[in-house]
Amino acid sequence: MTLFTRDYDLAATLSGGQAFRWRERDGGWEGVVRGHWLRLGLSTPAGGPEPDAQGGCRLASSRETPIAVTTADERAGAPPWLADYLGLDDDLSAVTATFPDDSALRRAVRACWGLRLLRQEPWECLASFLLSSNKQIVQIRQIVATLAARFGQPVRVARGHPPEFAFPTADRLAACTETELRACQMGFRARYLLATAQALAAGRLDLERLRDWPLDDARRRLMELPGVGRKIADCVLLFSLGFRQAFPVDVWVLKALRRLYFANRCPAPRELIRFTETHFGPFAGYAQQYLFHHARITQLD
DNA sequence: AACCAGGACACAA
DNA sequence: TTGTGTCATGGT
Numbered sequence: 001m002t003l004f005t006r007d008y009d010l011a012a013t014l015s016g017g018q019a020f021r022w023r024e025r026d027g028g029w030e031g032v033v034r035g036h037w038l039r040l041g042l043s044t045p046a047g048g049p050e051p052d053a054q055g056g057c058r059l060a061s062s063r064e065t066p067i068a069v070t071t072a073d074e075r076a077g078a079p080p081w082l083a084d085y086l087g088l089d090d091d092l093s094a095v096t097a098t099f100p101d102d103s104a105l106r107r108a109v110r111a112c113w114g115l116r117l118l119r120q121e122p123w124e125c126l127a128s129f130l131l132s133s134n135k136q137i138v139q140i141r142q143i144v145a146t147l148a149a150r151f152g153q154p155v156r157v158a159r160g161h162p163p164e165f166a167f168p169t170a171d172r173l174a175a176c177t178e179t180e181l182r183a184c185q186m187g188f189r190a191r192y193l194l195a196t197a198q199a200l201a202a203g204r205l206d207l208e209r210l211r212d213w214p215l216d217d218a219r220r221r222l223m224e225l226p227g228v229g230r231k232i233a234d235c236v237l238l239f240s241l242g243f244r245q246a247f248p249v250d251v252w253v254l255k256a257l258r259r260l261y262f263a264n265r266c267p268a269p270r271e272l273i274r275f276t277e278t279h280f281g282p283f284a285g286y287a288q289q290y291l292f293h294h295a296r297i298t299q300l301d
Numbered sequence: 302a303a304c305c306a307g308g309a310c311a312c313a314a
Numbered sequence: 315t316t317g318t319g320t321c322a323t324g325g326t
Contacts, residue, residue: 017307133308136325140307187322192309229309250307269316292307 001069001078002043007092008065009114010040016293017137018118018239020128020144021167028070032148033085034121035166037157039070062093065114072156087116090286095244098281104260105280105287108294115293117286118239122207123200124167125240126222129232130193131186139185146184151176174201192227199225211241218243238285247276247284256295 014022014029022031028041043066067086069078083089096109131147132140144167151172152165173181174197181190199205205225210218215237222233237246249257249272257272258264267275280287 129307132306134306134321135308135323136306139324142324182322185323188320189308189322191321227309231308235307248307251305252307296307 003067003078005088006062006064007114012112012115012293019120020141032155032164032166035155037072037155037164041068043068072158084119087118090116095283095286098283099287108290112293119242120240122240123170126236129235130227131189143184143186170197170200173197195226215243244283244285247288252295253292256291
């Protein structure tokens with residue numbers, strides 16, 4: 001079946017450090033979401049981003065980018081939650097139109113047009129980013145894969161496909177020993193993951209309910225969890241709970257911000273927060289993701 | 302072989 | 315409030 005949408009860059013979205021369970025295989029993208037194995041692909045060749053004559057993000061070209069969806073059950077349609085997960089309802093032209101008119105951001109948007117923010121499951125997102133601290137993205141993927149294979153439920157896959165597993169529930173990880181978690185190569189993060197899983201399993205916080213709260217309150221509650229600072233809290237708010245103004249600042253984004261907006265100076269923490277909260281507008285999180293991805297892909301070239 | 306990684310935390314000043 | 319050492323492990 002096919003999801004009809006516009007301006008979607010699957011590679012930038014699924015492998016850009018928001019989610020850690022997608023991998024490219026035979027020209028498509030395969031992953032497990034909500035305990036369902038999925039394969040996604042562009043049903044027509046997307047080509048690269050196609051800058052319009054003006055070359056500005058406000059006037060960036062809009063293109064049809066239908067997404068072919070394959071599930072384990074060939075007779076079933078696309079899961080009803082998939083469009084929401086993929087952020088299909090976000091209008092990129094409208095989003096980027098709210099950005100400040102600075103050339104650095106325009107360049108980043110043009111370089112990865114079609115990059116979108118996902119709406120992941122909050123627990124998987126939180127757990128994954130608990131594992132992300134001081135780790136490279138390739139390593140985070142590996143740890144998450146190991147964790148799922150050892151403690152996740154097996155899921156249905158296409159015929160002949162190697163086995164896949166759901167992301168383990170908080171209840172399941174809460175029942176693990178720290179030693180079992182450390183055996184997944186997560187190092188000192190095991191203590192945080194275990195303590196947070198136990199806090200959620202005990203019902204001390206309902207992640208889903210945070211959607212309805214003001215941003216600052218939701219962030220404050222997340223930061224009460226062991227191992228969750230502002231950066232990880234903002235990742236959960238932005239990548240799973242739909243707070244498009246949340247602005248996680250990691251080493252890549254910090255480097256980009258310093259270079260583009262602070263003349264290579266190192267801003268004071270409070271000054272940096274104020275800047276990220278005011279300069280980029282209501283979709284600051286989108287601006288952040290473009291800056292992040294642009295910084296990464298230009299670094300690798 | 303050093304250096305660094307989508308950080309958080311305890312602690313000092 | 316802002317800076318420093320520490321944490322465990324592996325990529326580049």
